[in-house]
Amino acid sequence: MRDIYGRIRVVVGDDVVVPPALAEELHDRLGHFSPGQASIFVQRAFFASEELSTDRVLLDEGVWLVDHLVSEQGWRRAPVASPAHCPRIIFFGIKGGVGRSTALVALAKRLAEQGLRVLVVDLDLESPGATSMLLDLDELPPFGVVDWFVEDAVGMADDTLLRGMVVPSRVGEVLVAPAVGTRSVPVLDEEELERDPMLSLRDGTFIAKLGRTYASPAGAEFAERIERLLVGLERVHEPQVVLLDSRAGMHDIAAAAVPRLGGTVLLFAGATSQTWLGYRLLFSAWGREREVVERFRDRLRVVAAQVPETGRDAYLGRLREAAYDLFAGFIYEESGTADAFSFDVNDPEAPHEPLPIYWRRELVEWEPAAPPGPMAETVTTEQFEAAFGPFLRGVLALPYVAELLQSDEEAP
Secondary structure: OEOOOOOEOEEEOOOOOOOHHHHHHHHHHHHHHOOOHHHOEEEHHHOOHHHHOOOEEEEEOOEEEEEOOOOOOOOOOOOOOOOOOOOEEEEEEOOOOOOHHHHHHHHHHHHHHOOOOEEEEEOOOOOOHHHHHHOOHHHOOOOOHHHHHHHHOOOOOOHHHHHOOOEEOOOOOOEEEOOOOHHHOOOOOHHHHHHOHHHHHOOOOHHHHHHHHOOOOOOOOHHHHHHHHHHHHHHHHOOOEEEEEOOOOOOHHHHHHHHHOOOEEEEEEOOOHHHHHHHHHHHHHHHOOHHHHHOOHHHEEEEEEEEOOOOHHHHHHHHHHHHHHHHHHHOOOOOOOOOOOOOOOOOOOOOOOOEEEEOOHHHOOOOOOOOOOOOOOOOOHHHHHHHHHHHHHHHHHOHHHHHHHHHHHHOO
16 A cells, blocks of 8 residues: 555555564665555554555556555546436547637537537636636626535535526527636626626635635545536436536546546547657556456547648548557457457547547637627638538447437437
């Protein structure tokens, strides 16, 4: 067992008697990573079963490494999604700035045009992208996702709060649960405050709330709290599909959203070494235990973000090969049996096959929810389809999403 400082203890059965010479030898070998000769060996009875089964990695037959971490890194933990959860599509990227939130808005718009009731939940709390793209400042609801976590910590996250943190967007009438509510946005215009004293409720406390967001009550996993938030929103607002904008990088939010909340996971990537190093570090955490990745491997799909205007085929070819190497190294199985989870590098249905989003200059300043004026939407239908058409068609054809659209068509 490795503690938060990296010091090693050996957990043994309650009936094991450790020779003092063995404890002394291990203490000497560990050096600064020893907690002290007297406490290197600890009996199992001192720990609850979950302490010995969470975040563990099999090192050798009968030998496990259990990590205790400062932040809750739940990449290898069991799913928390309730069995009857609403269909979900999760947008994730190992690095930011790749157009993830823009693509989410495009898909929300298309699904709404297909007649579905769509709810967007902005979980990118430190940098709310979907929030600002779907809602103008004056359209924010009183409360946001951060408010929910703060209130949940003291048992106050009730249905009144859930109703007060969702509003419709003008983008295809999509419902939005933003990261930040208007109560947390300060007023800049004193004259406006004099005209409307109620604006004094806008106290600008978002940073303070954000600092308390990840402080889970005793016994509550952060992923379980996110699931409880989603279940509450799904119950109160009754969406047919939920789109989640996850925090980029190897963050606690992503550790909950990607492997543990259910649904399709879109992995945004570019053909850069920075992207694939990050994904390799992440996938290696899954690849150590086959049963971990088996829980969600069939709902992963790579997205080629911001494909350049020139040399597109070569760019997509490099990205496809990098993605295939990643999946083959950590997720795909040997193709010796008929039911092996294995794909050819050029298989168009494979999880590593990139769904392309093509870069266009017109989309750099796209503000789909901007009010009439200079910042209003200027992207034409043709430009939108040229950028997002292949990506949207690919997502709508994924089994999980296709079944959702089919069930909606069959509804009375």
